[in-house]
Amino acid sequence: MPELHDDLVERVTTSLKEPVRIDPALDARVMAEIEAYPAKSRGVLGVIRWLRTGRPLTVTPLGGLAVAASLVVLVVGSRLLFPPTPGSVGGATLGSLSDSAVIQFVIVAQNAGSVSLVGDFNDWDFSATPMQPVRRNGVWSITVPLAPGRYRYAFLVDGETWLADPSAPPAPDSDFGLPGSVVTVGGS
Amino acid sequence: MYRMRHLSVTIALAAGWLGLGALQAHGQEPRLVGRVSDPVRVQIDLLLDSARAAGLPTEPLVDRALEGASKRAPGDRILLAVRRLVDELRTAHDALGPRSTGAEVTAGASALHAGAAPTDLSRLRTLRQPRSLTIAAAVLADLVAAGVPAETATEAVLALAVNAEDDLYLAFRRDVERDIALGAAPEAALALRLPGTAAEADLSATQQGAQRPRKP
Numbered sequence: 001m002p003e004l005h006d007d008l009v010e011r012v013t014t015s016l017k018e019p020v021r022i023d024p025a026l027d028a029r030v031m032a033e034i035e036a037y038p039a040k041s042r043g044v045l046g047v048i049r050w051l052r053t054g055r056p057l058t059v060t061p062l063g064g065l066a067v068a069a070s071l072v073v074l075v076v077g078s079r080l081l082f083p084p085t086p087g088s089v090g091g092a093t094l095g096s097l098s099d100s101a102v103i104q105f106v107i108v109a110q111n112a113g114s115v116s117l118v119g120d121f122n123d124w125d126f127s128a129t130p131m132q133p134v135r136r137n138g139v140w141s142i143t144v145p146l147a148p149g150r151y152r153y154a155f156l157v158d159g160e161t162w163l164a165d166p167s168a169p170p171a172p173d174s175d176f177g178l179p180g181s182v183v184t185v186g187g188s
Numbered sequence: 189m190y191r192m193r194h195l196s197v198t199i200a201l202a203a204g205w206l207g208l209g210a211l212q213a214h215g216q217e218p219r220l221v222g223r224v225s226d227p228v229r230v231q232i233d234l235l236l237d238s239a240r241a242a243g244l245p246t247e248p249l250v251d252r253a254l255e256g257a258s259k260r261a262p263g264d265r266i267l268l269a270v271r272r273l274v275d276e277l278r279t280a281h282d283a284l285g286p287r288s289t290g291a292e293v294t295a296g297a298s299a300l301h302a303g304a305a306p307t308d309l310s311r312l313r314t315l316r317q318p319r320s321l322t323i324a325a326a327v328l329a330d331l332v333a334a335g336v337p338a339e340t341a342t343e344a345v346l347a348l349a350v351n352a353e354d355d356l357y358l359a360f361r362r363d364v365e366r367d368i369a370l371g372a373a374p375e376a377a378l379a380l381r382l383p384g385t386a387a388e389a390d391l392s393a394t395q396q397g398a399q400r401p402r403k404p
Contacts, residue, residue: 120251175252177259
């Protein structure tokens with residue numbers, strides 16, 4: 001039994017002492033692989049490559065809960081910091097234009113060269129809503145779609161004379177001292 | 189390492205989101221640029237920020253500033269008018285409750301300016317539930333503007349609050365204004381039209397109640 005064991009050891013030892021034969025082309029193949037590997041670039045290209053490269057992402061249940069909690073805190077925090085203003089979005093404080101009504105404004109201004117309708121609905125812009133002469137008797141008219149709500153307005157004759165609408169309630173104007181009117185538009 | 193990178197990206201996106209919200213919330217009102225002087229515009233932007241933070245509608249404030257600019261009012265008068273309107277909007281908002289809409293708060297402020305009391309707005313809110321009170325409050329302000337004493341106009345609007353639809357409020361106001369234009373005293377015109385309008389509102393409410401399907 002000891003002789004058999006010695007023989008096995010002898011054969012293994014002899015096998016291990018033999019020189020390892022390496023393929024002569026191995027070096028060339030390794031160098032070719034290295035050259036083919038993309039060089040590590042820096043700067044914008046590196047960032048773009050990093051962003052485009054897919055990576056496995058490991059999320060533990062605890063980590064997932066932490067991310068979800070962070071998102072909740074972000075959403076709630078942003079709503080508290082920047083609360084939405086009722087009616088301030090898109091400047092539609094007085095109502096939605098989807099249920100607007102068409103209102104006709106009429107004023108008699110004899111010998112006027114131009115008449116403009118100005119009010120809350122057109123940013124009080126002189127050039128936004130010029131009125132049209134209906135006939136030659138000094139009647140001027142314009143129709144405007146208005147969303148439900150209450151608007152202050154006035155007529156401006158020849159760019160300098162302010163007139164209230166005689167057929168509408170007067171606007172209480174203790175602030176600026178010029179005549180004006182109010183129109184209330186109902187919903188559909 | 190990858191976890192750290194993803195965390196960094198998440199934080200950067202969140203910071204950008206918050207920053208964008210801050211710019212939107214505290215940006216300048218572009219319609220005021222060139223319409224009022226820069227110092228006045230800065231003051232109004234601060235008032236708008238303050239109103240926005242309090243949950244008040246800002247569009248009426250911009251409108252009032254633009255009205256003053258168009259009428260070539262001095263800057264201090266424009267600021268005074270905007271500040272006064274902020275106070276009225278805040279009082280209306282407090283009287284109507286935090287769930288009131290911007291249109292309701294704006295109409296409520298008009299009613300307060302006309303002479304209604306904050307308690308009247310609170311009563312109107314209670315009586316009109318769950319309907320909007322925008323038109324009711326606006327009609328109250330219109331009646332006062334037409335010459336009806338504030339107390340009388342308030343009583344009339346509250347009397348119609350339970351059953352009158354918005355269209356009926358508007359018809360009521362139109363009738364009163366027409367009578368005034370024909371020469372009636374404002375208070376007399378309102379007293380003449382109120383009973384008929386109230387009866388019409390009650391009848392309409394009764395008919396609507398009768399048309400509702402009954403439970404088996």
